[in-house]
Amino acid sequence: MPEVSVREISKAFPGVRAVDRVSVDFHGGEIHALLGENGAGKSTLMHLLSGLYRPDAGEIQLDGRPHVFLSPRAALAAGIAMVHQHFMLVPTLTVAENILLALPGRSLDVVRRDVLAQRVRELAAQYGIAVADPGAPVATLSVGAQQRVEILKALAGEARVLILDEPTAVLTPAEVESLFRTLQRLKHDGYLIVLITHKIPEVLAVSDRLSVLRRGQLVATKETASCTADELASLMIGETLAPPLLQAAPGSCPGTAARQPGPSLLTVEKVWVHNERGGVALREVSFTLCAGEVVGIVGVDGNGQSELAELLIGLRVPVRGTVRLREQPVTAHTPASLRAAGVSLIPQDRRQEGLALTLSIAENFLLNAHLLATLTPGYLLPPGTVRRFAEQQTARFAIRTPSPTQPVSALSGGNQQRVVIARELAYSPEIIVAANPSRGLDVGAARYVHHTLLERCRRGAGVVLISTDLDEVLTLSQRVYALYQGQLLGPVEPTAGREQLGRMMTGAWAPA
Incomplete structure (x- = not known):
C-alpha cells in the first residue's frame, strides 16, 4: 500500500488552474522525483501535501486513510515536512531557534540554549549536514547555509515523508554527493523522499521513480531506470527542445568556432x-x-x-x-x-532583487533608469509608448502571460526570469x-x-x-x-x- 496518495486533487488560483485532477502514489523507502516546467504545478502539489494550501477538490491519503491538513504544523504532526525553494526560516532568529520550531515539545517547556545548541550539533552530525554556529542569526548566513538549515529543520521534526524543493541549487559537487548519501540512508531506513528538481541528471542518478507534471496535469509516472534524459525533457516541455549547448572552445562562445577574443x-x-x-x-x-x-x-x-x-x-x-x-x-x-x-545585471534572486512583485509586468520593465529615460524623455509616461514597449518585450522574450498588465507575482519562476532578462537586455x-x-x-x-x-x-x-x-x-x-x-x-x-x-x-x- 502507498504511504502517501493524492486522488483527483485540484487547486486553482485567479486565472490559472495550478493542479488539475492529479492522482499519484508515493511509497515509503523510495526517492520519488517530481519533474515539470516552471509553473507546471510541482510546488503547488507539494504545498497541498505539506499543508500550506488546502485542495479545492480531491483528497490526500496516508496509508489509505483520508487526511485534511489545515496547516503545515498539522502535516508535520502527521509526519510530512517540506524544504521550500524559497526559504521558510525566520531571519531574526538563530540557527538553533529556527530548528527548535520543528522539535517536539510543549509551549511552556524551558529551553536551555546550551542544550539546544548541542542538540543541533548532534542532529547535524547524525545526518552529515554541515551547519553554521547554532547561535548565528539566520539573516547573517549565506543562501547555501540557510538551505542546509532548512533541510536539518525538516529532519529534526521527526518526519517520515521529506519533500525537498530544488535542494541542490546552492551546493558544491561534494555537498551534493553528501546530500544524496544522506537521502539514500533515509530511503534505506524507510523514509519517503519526494525530490522536486529541474536537474534531469540528478533525477536519473538518485531517484527510484518519477512523475512528470505539465500545466497542472500529470503526464506520466515511470520507473527511473526505464527513462532517458531526452525522454524526460520532452515529457516536461511537451515539445522538442532546443539542442543542448556544446562546451565552448577556448576563446569562443559555445556553438562557434574557436577565435581570438575581442577588445x-x-x-x-x-x-x-x-x-x-x-x-x-x-x-x-x-x-x-x-x-x-x-x-x-x-x-x-x-x-x-x-x-x-x-x-x-x-x-x-x-x-x-x-x-x-x-x-x-x-x-x-x-x-x-x-x-x-x-553594464547590466541579472541578479541572483529575481524575487528579492530583480522584481517588484506588487507591480505589473509592464511596470517592472520600466525599473531601469537608463531605459526609462530612453522611453520617456520628458516628465510623463506616455501610456501608449509604455504599452507598446511592454507588448514588444513580452513577445520578443516569449513571456507567457495574458497581458503585460498582469502582476509579475502571478508568473512562474521561468517567466519572472524572462521579465528580468527582457529589462536588463533592452538597451543592448x-x-x-x-x-x-x-x-x-x-x-x-x-x-x-x-x-x-x-x-x-x-x-x-x-x-x-x-x-x-x-x-x-x-x-x-x-x-x-x-x-x-x-x-x-x-x-x-x-x-x-x-x-x-x-x-x-x-x-x-x-x-x-
Missing part, C-alpha cells in the same frame, strides 16, 4: 572590497573580460559572489584596486554611471553580469536563458557568469575562476572538469 571591455585589477560589517569580502581580485566571451566564476554561496556582482554594477566601491571599462578607469563608481556605460548592454541566471529554472527555461546570453555574446557583448551551478559554468564559459573566501583562484580551462573546480571552490586546490 577588453572590463578589467578588474587587485580589487579589495569590504562587506557590511567592515570585514574583507574580496581580496586582490583580478580578471579581464573581452568582447564576445563568457568568463565563469564559481563558488559556494557566501564566498564573495554577491559582493563581486555588487562591485561590477556599482553598488559597492573598491577600497583598493582599479576597475576599468574599455581600458578607462571608472571614476564615478555608481549604478547610474555604470549602467550608462553599458556591452557587459552583462549574470548571477545564477538559471537558478530554479526548468530545463527549457534554463536553455532559453543560456541561448539568450550567448546570442548577446556573439553580437560582441561580454558576460561575467557568477554561478553555483558547475554544469552551467563549464558549458558556457571560455575561462573559469573560483571564488573562495574572497579570493579569485584560476583561471582554468572549462575542460578542467568538475572535480578540480570542486576542489577550487572549497580551497583544496593549489595551482600547478
Whole structure:
C-alpha cells in the first residue's frame, strides 16, 4: 500500500488552474522525483501535501486513510515536512531557534540554549549536514547555509515523508554527493523522499521513480531506470527542445568556432572590497573580460559572489584596486554611471532583487533608469509608448502571460526570469553580469536563458557568469575562476572538469 496518495486533487488560483485532477502514489523507502516546467504545478502539489494550501477538490491519503491538513504544523504532526525553494526560516532568529520550531515539545517547556545548541550539533552530525554556529542569526548566513538549515529543520521534526524543493541549487559537487548519501540512508531506513528538481541528471542518478507534471496535469509516472534524459525533457516541455549547448572552445562562445577574443571591455585589477560589517569580502581580485566571451566564476554561496556582482554594477566601491571599462578607469563608481556605460545585471534572486512583485509586468520593465529615460524623455509616461514597449518585450522574450498588465507575482519562476532578462537586455548592454541566471529554472527555461546570453555574446557583448551551478559554468564559459573566501583562484580551462573546480571552490586546490 502507498504511504502517501493524492486522488483527483485540484487547486486553482485567479486565472490559472495550478493542479488539475492529479492522482499519484508515493511509497515509503523510495526517492520519488517530481519533474515539470516552471509553473507546471510541482510546488503547488507539494504545498497541498505539506499543508500550506488546502485542495479545492480531491483528497490526500496516508496509508489509505483520508487526511485534511489545515496547516503545515498539522502535516508535520502527521509526519510530512517540506524544504521550500524559497526559504521558510525566520531571519531574526538563530540557527538553533529556527530548528527548535520543528522539535517536539510543549509551549511552556524551558529551553536551555546550551542544550539546544548541542542538540543541533548532534542532529547535524547524525545526518552529515554541515551547519553554521547554532547561535548565528539566520539573516547573517549565506543562501547555501540557510538551505542546509532548512533541510536539518525538516529532519529534526521527526518526519517520515521529506519533500525537498530544488535542494541542490546552492551546493558544491561534494555537498551534493553528501546530500544524496544522506537521502539514500533515509530511503534505506524507510523514509519517503519526494525530490522536486529541474536537474534531469540528478533525477536519473538518485531517484527510484518519477512523475512528470505539465500545466497542472500529470503526464506520466515511470520507473527511473526505464527513462532517458531526452525522454524526460520532452515529457516536461511537451515539445522538442532546443539542442543542448556544446562546451565552448577556448576563446569562443559555445556553438562557434574557436577565435581570438575581442577588445577588453572590463578589467578588474587587485580589487579589495569590504562587506557590511567592515570585514574583507574580496581580496586582490583580478580578471579581464573581452568582447564576445563568457568568463565563469564559481563558488559556494557566501564566498564573495554577491559582493563581486555588487562591485561590477556599482553598488559597492573598491577600497583598493582599479576597475576599468574599455581600458578607462571608472571614476564615478555608481549604478547610474555604470549602467550608462553599458553594464547590466541579472541578479541572483529575481524575487528579492530583480522584481517588484506588487507591480505589473509592464511596470517592472520600466525599473531601469537608463531605459526609462530612453522611453520617456520628458516628465510623463506616455501610456501608449509604455504599452507598446511592454507588448514588444513580452513577445520578443516569449513571456507567457495574458497581458503585460498582469502582476509579475502571478508568473512562474521561468517567466519572472524572462521579465528580468527582457529589462536588463533592452538597451543592448556591452557587459552583462549574470548571477545564477538559471537558478530554479526548468530545463527549457534554463536553455532559453543560456541561448539568450550567448546570442548577446556573439553580437560582441561580454558576460561575467557568477554561478553555483558547475554544469552551467563549464558549458558556457571560455575561462573559469573560483571564488573562495574572497579570493579569485584560476583561471582554468572549462575542460578542467568538475572535480578540480570542486576542489577550487572549497580551497583544496593549489595551482600547478
